[in-house]
Amino acid sequence: MQIVHAPHIPVRDDWLARREEPVLEPDLQIVDAHHHLWDRQTGRYLADEYAKDAGSGHRIVSTVYVQCRSMLRQDGAASMKPVGEVEFANGIAAMFASGAYGPTKCCQAIVGGADLTLGSELEPVIEAMLQVSGGRLRGIRNPLAWHDNPTVRSSPVVPPRDLMSSPSFRQGVKTLGRFGLTLDVWVYHTQLEQLYVLARSIPEVTVVVDHFGGPVGVGPHADERERMFVEWKRGLERLASLPNTRIKLGGAGMNVFGFDFASRDLPPSSEDLSAAWRPYFDTCIEFFGATRCMFESNFPVDKGMFSYGVLWNAFKRLATSMSADEKAALFSLTAALTYRLQIDGDKL
Template identity: 70%
Template sequence: MQIVHAPHLPIRENWLARRREEVLQPELAIVDAHHHLWDRQTGRYLADELRQDTGGGHRIVSTVYVQCRSMMRSHGPDAMKPVGEVEFANGVAAMFASGAYGASRCCEAIVGGADLALGHAVAPVLEKMLDVSDGRLRGIRNPLAWHDSEAVRSSPVVPPPDLMQRRSFIDGVQTLATYGLSLDAWVYHTQLDALYDLAVQAPNVTIVIDHFGGPLGIGPYIGEQAEVRRAWTAALRRLAHLPNTRMKLGGAGLTVFGFDFAAAELPPSSTDLAAAWAPMFETCVELFGAQRCMFESNFPVDKGMFGYTVLWNAFKRLAGSASPDERAALFSGTAASTYGLDLSGDKT
């Protein structure tokens, strides 16, 4: 069992069970563009738990596993320790690819955690990850979310505040282009300008902005929603002008967003979630377009605030006025093109 001190909400299955909904549009093909797996002192979310959620009625055809420091190698050079996480995720992918776990091809794409601060020296690590992933490695993510307020924490790892500006890190990101790998970036809205500068310096790398671009709602931002929205929108507008950027819609179950659904007697309904997230969703789609946006669950992190079935119902409500082509992009097409997934056998 891994000991990790993460600022995530606990999963309360009995509380989640108090909200049941019928699955909306069960025929719609979905790629869950962002989830994790782990076995920690705070709980287990491995293949069985993932299968239970993805098998709950929504048509999850594929998923993208994203770095969370699970199953790191306990031996060998530090640079190679993140290879263990890719080996682990690839093993879970093989389990689902066998068909024994249902129709979903979970962990079909893998975003690993090679240390990009190694600069160009990260190349052997990337090559090893590609080798052990059986071709499933599609991107890299490093911890980037940083804020000077102790009240703003969303990860067990707090990076240096200037990591995105360091020459070695920029070199590491640029190295991703050699291998056709993308960069996933979880940053707060206060860091979006730094992410823009990084994306400009790596034009041949697809930069995937996680979790709505992180508009903060806790600590010094309580009661400052209007100013946060202004700064967040302005920063996203700059990023959207760069053709190598993509946006993930989700992750708002993280406590840093400031939503208090977990404090209620009943879990939120999909209508509740859609109403709360509509301003973020509408802004992101307006700026980036549906062809560059994708929905994500961010499970099990967000499972402390709502269930999987309710979450995807909320996304379907948010996309209620989208055209068929836009809906297909949001739920599967953008993720497939970003992470190199073949959905030719799945019809939306």
């Protein structure tokens, strides 16, 4: 896989501090369905940093850690290197389970990063991940976001163009079904047709679509956002027709979405964010329904554009007109059911 410069927006804590808001609906139970942890040249975001964000006033009861190539094993076979990331996330989960970092059960579910093209070598990797996960491994994600224009980048890893169509990759996804694991997927709207074909071929595997399904607002799509929206909406509707699909609402703090909030003098308010994201939110609810949608922070990636507290206020504003049951689904139950989390004493 080709490695390019990470296109994430730098986090500026002093800039973020210029926008403070009272927490809306502070008692609403939240599962953060998608976040990362890392220690890189671009910055550190580990237990202390996440605990500070999770403790900003919203009731974050549990979280889902998602693959980001953190703490890969230095030694051993290349296929086994991602086992280190699961081991790392499980260690963070144990730290939070002690209560020393607040009430949040961070990394209660883990989405790892085993190479799904490994064929017969995949099962030993997944078995090793299960052994070191403390029973928390729930899914696998591989880099899949690909675009033919080099200005469209959201990750330092660029996968092969047609990886989803690869027979070895598809066989790997079928292997996930035998272990009861989800397939998490981050793709652009230009890839939704490929994803539909893949998801249709594996009805036994739950496919979790990250980040609103990837509506791209940069590069060749920057001046044709209306056309992009129509194409994204068409692809998403077809994907939602498959009962084994779920979607995460979030990730719009990445450059690839095309929002310019990070270039402004003041960080965006929750009103700014909810207004900008309303068309995407409404479309996802229309096609998937609340019981197949879940909110995600995508921190620390999205932290370059807004704070954790403002983000969840924005989500709560988006859900203002929803019923109590729909809110429960969006903020906690869909994620809990998808990733088999235990919240409020009930294992779902």
